[in-house]
Amino acid sequence: MKLFEIAHSRAGDKGDIVNLSLIPYEEKDYDKLCRSVTAAAVKNHLKDIVNGEVVRYELPNIKALNFVCYQSLLGGVTTSLAMDTHGKTLSSALLEMEIH
Amino acid sequence: MLRIGTGAGFSGDRIEPAEVLLQNANLDYLVLECLAERTIALAQQRKLHDENKGYDPLLEKRLRRLLPLLLEKNVRLITNMGAANPVAAAKKTLDIARELNLSCKVAAVTGDDVLEQIDRNDISLETNCSVSDYGLFISANAYLGVEAIIPALETEANIIITGRVADPSLFLAPQIHHFGWSVDDYNNLGQGIITGHLLECSSQVSGGYFADACRKEVPDLVNIGFPYAEIGADGRSVISKVEGTGGLIDVRTVKEQLLYEVHDPANYMTPDVIADFSTVQLQEVGKNQVEVSNGSGKERPEMLKVSIGYHAGFLGEGEISYAGTNALARAEIAEEIVRKRLFAEFPDLRTDFIGLSSVHRTHFNGTTPYEVRLRAAGYHQSEEIAALVGEEVEALYLNGPAAGGGVRKKVTESIGVLSTLINREQVTSKVYVDGYTNNEERSSIN
Incomplete structure (x- = not known):
């Protein structure tokens, strides 16, 4: 299934780094996300977008994950040639990921 | 409270x-x-x-x-x-x-x-380069x-x-x-x-x-x-x-x-x-x-x-749309023309197919859109040269593939931001x- 079906996400930017939260609609799905949506899996899914590493932070207190993706915005908001300079739409790219 | x-x-x-x-x-x-x-x-x-x-x-x-x-x-x-x-x-x-x-x-x-207090030898938090490697500070x-x-x-x-x-x-x-x-x-x-x-x-x-x-x-x-x-x-x-x-x-x-x-x-x-x-x-x-x-x-x-805010040159942009059967193929012909025409001044010219792959530089399914909009973008320290990006896209009206329309072009002064x-x-x-x-x-x- 697509992540879109069980989780929601918001993107934020700082310089050339984008962070993507990943929040299950049902808290019971948090463990499943922890198992399937590893940093390596996200890096592979976003390989055409994220040039640097992906670091995952776990927040069991609110049942959410946070992915910090380095070198993702073609240099950052202020000098990027991209359409979406902030990478605000990248949350939608994450939610396209298929998990098993 | x-x-x-x-x-x-x-x-x-x-x-x-x-x-x-x-x-x-x-x-x-x-x-x-x-x-x-x-x-x-x-x-x-x-x-x-x-x-x-x-x-x-x-x-x-x-x-x-x-x-x-x-x-x-x-x-x-x-x-x-x-x-x-x-x-x-x-x-x-x-x-x-x-x-x-x-x-x-x-x-x-x-x-x-x-x-006044910034030491130009300070290191940028974003790139680990010296902040003096960047343009004039604003x-x-x-x-x-x-x-x-x-x-x-x-x-x-x-x-x-x-x-x-x-x-x-x-x-x-x-x-x-x-x-x-x-x-x-x-x-x-x-x-x-x-x-x-x-x-x-x-x-x-x-x-x-x-x-x-x-x-x-x-x-x-x-x-x-x-x-x-x-x-x-x-x-x-x-x-x-x-x-x-x-x-x-x-x-x-x-x-x-x-x-x-x-x-x-x-x-x-x-x-x-x-x-x-x-x-x-x-x-x-x-x-x-x-x-x-x-x-x-x-x-x-x-x-x-x-x-730190610094002068980062000028951003030149141009866009043009194609529709119907072969919309993407004609946008690709147009893209090749613009890229070759601008290569000398803009070796890093960015082009996007809006409606297909422009926001993520990739896409996750294979459908072909009914309409596609070509966008070209490049930076240059000269405002006049940055304007060439939009001018070359506009020139596609007469000199590009069939049925391109809706050209928009602009030049924006760009301010870069660094942290230290x-x-x-x-x-x-x-x-x-x-x-x-x-x-x-x-x-x-x-």
Whole structure:
């Protein structure tokens, strides 16, 4: 299934780094996300977008994950040639990921 | 209990939600956060042209509407609309008060401008290169914290105007001022920053930037209400909005905003405390009410972050559309022409197929769109050469593939932003206070 079906996400930017939260609609799905949506899996899914590493932070207190993706915005908001300079739409790219 | 509302979460935010908060939320403080990374460099340029300018261009429009309500309801305003010139912003505010014949005291917080103090050998936090590798500096501003804002709160000012301060510190300062938390009460400071972080982007916590078809329905987005927090002496806060406004506050909206622009959630750096989000507890305590508690923190970092704005040349862009059968194939022919024509000046020219792959530079399914829009973009230090990008796209009208239409072209001056660190001792903040007394009060004094 697509992540879109069980989780929601918001993107934020700082310089050339984008962070993507990943929040299950049902808290019971948090463990499943922890198992399937590893940093390596996200890096592979976003390989055409994220040039640097992906670091995952776990927040069991609110049942959410946070992915910090380095070198993702073609240099950052202020000098990027991209359409979406902030990478605000990248949350939608994450939610396209298929998990098993 | 202390009640703080957010009346703006970015420079272009709506104005009437702030009026709704002032009318209905029984606030102690209203905060307007209007200063993005690049905004201050643009403001600095306006100040160079005119020493009485350099504050937020919408300050006058916002304050003309909000000032009468703020004073009538006895709500103090804290805002970073001072941008590059908080003192000029304070003077403008008093001009408006005088015109509206409203008694008003204004405080301006200065000291964030560190352009003179920047060491050009400093290292950019983004790239680890020396900051001197970049273009001519326009502005350099340290992110001040509550230490700079609290002295202004200790005056009788109704309106407190700052330049660059850390966004959540705009919200932490009134909490410390009200509750008397000490500087080493890290858990209260951390919790207070978390409440501020949740509020600083206005409706992004109350149903804005959240809605999606079917799964994430948000009522009445047209009339979305901005948030306010009711905060207890232990920092515990309840995020809510005015009854009858649109939008939605639940644990989902709060979780999305909690992690917005956050890297390591256990180490969220601010000038006042390193906040820890990994201990936070969220609970829905009523309709459109979420309680936020148990945030924590550690001692503040030694250095302050500085944001530097520099000249980054000119961005030239051009766009043209193709439709129907072979739309993408014709856009690809056009792309090849533009790329080859511009290669000498723009070896790194960026091209996008809007409608197919422009936002993610890739796509996750194989459908061919009915219409495609080619976009070309390139940077150049020369404005004239940057303009060639749009001119070459426009030339496709006669010289490109069949049936291209709807050309748009533009050139934008580009300001880059870098970050570095500065020692706290190199930064000195000051408070400027001034006031206006209206005619009736003045005559009664006489």
